[in-house]
Structures are given as structure tokens and as C-alpha cells.
Amino acid sequence: MxxxxxxxxxxxxxxxxxxxxxxxxxxxxxxxxxxxxxxxxxxxxxxxxxxTLTDLLREVQREAVDRFCAAREEAVRAVPDPRDRLIAMIRSGLPSGPDDELCVLLYELGTVARREASYAAEHIRLYERQVGIYAGILDTGAATGAFTLTRDAGTIARNLVALEDGYGLHITMAVPTVDTARAEALLLAAASDATGRDLSTLPDQEGDR
Missing domain, CATH: 1.10.10.60 (Homeodomain-like)
Structure with missing residues (x-):
């Protein structure tokens, strides 16, 4: 046998x-x-x-993208209220800190997306999948009257994902310039402006005055 x-x-x-x-x-x-x-x-x-090494690393990237997006989908799946769902979505997208392995892995793999089309395609898939989750939450909130969107759901969703990416990089840098709590507050403030719904109160800091 x-x-x-x-x-x-x-x-x-x-x-x-x-x-x-x-x-x-x-x-x-x-x-x-x-x-x-x-x-x-x-x-x-x-x-x-x-x-090739590229073939292996593409598989690493594919797995990381699937794990990250699946975790975000799971974080919002059982949350009925659109406001709470949007808050949960925002919280699920930021690194927990400089040593968040999955986020660091995605950022590292993303560094070659500018030069390698195969990596870029997977990076785009990551972006679009997250945009889709956000857009679904925003559309539902608008349809139920929970949100009064200042732009179409797709535009808001793309901006929120881009903000997450930017703040995530700052959280995971060798010398972090913002922590997770501060980044979350800033994202919630942006989402509040975009939805016409107060999602949080941004903490006062001397540098903001």
C-alpha cells in the first residue's frame, strides 16, 4: 500500500x-x-x-490576507447595530502594538508591491475586501437611518481603510509615532464626520490645541 x-x-x-x-x-x-x-x-x-522564493512568499501573503480579513469579518458578523458594527470594524483593523505579528507581516509583504505585480495583486485584494466590509456597514446604516453619510459609502470606506493603513504603519514603526488608542480615536472621529453620527469623543491633547 x-x-x-x-x-x-x-x-x-x-x-x-x-x-x-x-x-x-x-x-x-x-x-x-x-x-x-x-x-x-x-x-x-x-x-x-x-x-521560487516568490511563489512561497505569495502563499505567505495570501494566507495572511485571508486570516486578517476573516478576523475582521468575524469581529462584525454578530453585531446588530450599525454604529456598534462600525466601531468594531475600526477596532479590528489596527495593530495591537508595534509587535502585532499579522499586521507587521502584511506591511512587510506590502513593501514589494510597488515592484512586483503578483504582490500588488494580493495587496489590492486585501484593500478591496476591507473596503467591501466597510461599505456594507455604511450602506446598512444609511438604509436604516443610523447614519447620514456625507459621501457615498464606497468613498468613505476607501478613506477609512487608507487611514487604517497609515496609522498602522505609524504604530508599528521602529519608533512609533502614535499608539493604538490614539489611532482608534482619530479613526472614530473621521468616521463620525463621515456618518453624521457621534462615534466617540476624541481625547484632548496639548498638541491638538
């Missing part, structure tokens, strides 16, 4: 090793041998399962 193939398990192990290597070394200096060392294999063994 033939032994069952372990190719799927081996590929999953390599994706996990590549994920750790990206987090440890970053994308810009990452080499195939770094992933091989992380996995305890030779470079040739890695290439047996993934023809």
Missing part, C-alpha cells in the same frame, strides 16, 4: 517557516537560504515544493 503524500504538510511547514523569516529579517533582505535555515532544510528542498 502506497504511503500517503505529505506534500501538503510540507508546504504548510514551509509557509510557516517563511512567515517567521519575514518577521525576523524583513522582506528587503530576505533570501531563500534564510527560509531554508528557518525550516531546517536545504535551499534545494524548499524549491522542490515551491519553484
Amino acid at each position: 502506497a504511503r500517503p503524500s505529505r506534500a501538503h504538510e510540507r508546504r504548510a511547514d514551509l509557509v510557516a517557516a517563511a512567515r517567521r523569516a519575514v518577521l525576523d529579517r524583513g522582506m528587503l533582505d530576505l533570501r531563500l537560504r534564510d527560509v531554508a535555515e528557518e525550516a531546517g532544510l536545504s535551499s534545494g528542498s524548499v524549491l522542490y515544493y515551491f519553484p
Whole structure:
């Protein structure tokens, strides 16, 4: 009797090793041998399962995008009130801090999107999927009278995702310029302006006066 193939398990192990290597070394200096060392294999063994390092890292990116978006969808799925759903959505999109592994992984993989079309396509999928979640919440809120939108739902959604990305980068920098609580308050203020509904009170800070 033939032994069952372990190719799927081996590929999953390599994706996990590549994920750790990206987090440890970053994308810009990452080499195939770094992933091989992380996995305890030779470079040739890695290439047996993934023809190129790019193929392997695309799988890392795809998995990270799916995990991140699925978590956001889950965070809002059971929240009935549009206002509370929008707040939950905003809170689900920001890094928990400088060491938030999933967010850092997505930011690292996004650094090569400008030069690599395959990475760019996955980055776009991440963006559009999040925009879709936001737009659905905003449309529902407008339809039920919970929100009075100042722009169409798609425009507001795209702006909120872009703000999340920007604040997330500032949270995860080597020297963070904003923390998660402050970024959340700023996003809630922007969402309040866009929906005509007070979602939060922005805390006073000396630099804002």
C-alpha cells in the first residue's frame, strides 16, 4: 500500500517557516537560504515544493490576507447595530502594538508591491475586501437611518481603510509615532464626520490645541 503524500504538510511547514523569516529579517533582505535555515532544510528542498522564493512568499501573503480579513469579518458578523458594527470594524483593523505579528507581516509583504505585480495583486485584494466590509456597514446604516453619510459609502470606506493603513504603519514603526488608542480615536472621529453620527469623543491633547 502506497504511503500517503505529505506534500501538503510540507508546504504548510514551509509557509510557516517563511512567515517567521519575514518577521525576523524583513522582506528587503530576505533570501531563500534564510527560509531554508528557518525550516531546517536545504535551499534545494524548499524549491522542490515551491519553484521560487516568490511563489512561497505569495502563499505567505495570501494566507495572511485571508486570516486578517476573516478576523475582521468575524469581529462584525454578530453585531446588530450599525454604529456598534462600525466601531468594531475600526477596532479590528489596527495593530495591537508595534509587535502585532499579522499586521507587521502584511506591511512587510506590502513593501514589494510597488515592484512586483503578483504582490500588488494580493495587496489590492486585501484593500478591496476591507473596503467591501466597510461599505456594507455604511450602506446598512444609511438604509436604516443610523447614519447620514456625507459621501457615498464606497468613498468613505476607501478613506477609512487608507487611514487604517497609515496609522498602522505609524504604530508599528521602529519608533512609533502614535499608539493604538490614539489611532482608534482619530479613526472614530473621521468616521463620525463621515456618518453624521457621534462615534466617540476624541481625547484632548496639548498638541491638538
